[in-house]
Amino acid sequence: MKLISSLITAGLMVSVSAPVFASKEIASKNSCMGCHAMDKKVVGPSYKDIAAKYKGQPDAVDKLVKKVKVGGGGVWGAVPMPGNNRISDADAKTVVQWILDSNK
Ligand code: HEC
Numbered sequence: 001m002k003l004i005s006s007l008i009t010a011g012l013m014v015s016v017s018a019p020v021f022a023s024k025e026i027a028s029k030n031s032c033m034g035c036h037a038m039d040k041k042v043v044g045p046s047y048k049d050i051a052a053k054y055k056g057q058p059d060a061v062d063k064l065v066k067k068v069k070v071g072g073g074g075v076w077g078a079v080p081m082p083g084n085n086r087i088s089d090a091d092a093k094t095v096v097q098w099i100l101d102s103n104k
Contacts, residue, residue: 023098026091030084038102045076047099054100064096065089 027033035043045053054060069092073080084092 019094020098023094026087026095027098030087030091030095032084032095035081043079044081047102051100051103060100061093061096064099065092068092068096 027036037046039046039048041049050064054064067081068084069087069089070085071081071083087095
């Protein structure tokens with residue numbers, strides 16, 4: 001019984017944390033983390049600030065996926081983000097979703 005319940009617990013932990021690891025990995029792999037950090041400004045705004053800014057906006061994911069791929073500036077300051085055109089749509093969406101969920 002004890003073994004079964006610890007297996008279930010382990011299974012739950014994996015299913016909860018796996019998407020977070022995957023998202024972080026996508027962010028590192030696409031060098032997002034070179035300009036962004038979770039809770040402090042680097043070259044670009046922190047992910048927590050981004051999450052706070054777009055909180056409650058249902059079209060934020062689509063809008064930010066486009067921005068991540070194409071790049072652009074003027075929202076957070078004078079420094080623009082270069083386009084990240086090597087990231088796939090699916091990966092961009094996963095990362096943006098992860099960013100927007102980051103201060104829940
Ligand atoms: C060379 C530095 C750099 C890299 C690499 C970079 N960013 Fe950015 N990012 C910025 C800057 C600067 C801004 C602010 C742009 C602005 O003010 O509109 C920004 C803004 C953003 C925003 C908010 C956009 C908005 O309009 O509010 C998101 C989301 C984002 N970045 C995600 C990513 C993701 C995901 C990656 C990796 C695929 C990435 N960034 C890679 C510099 C970078």
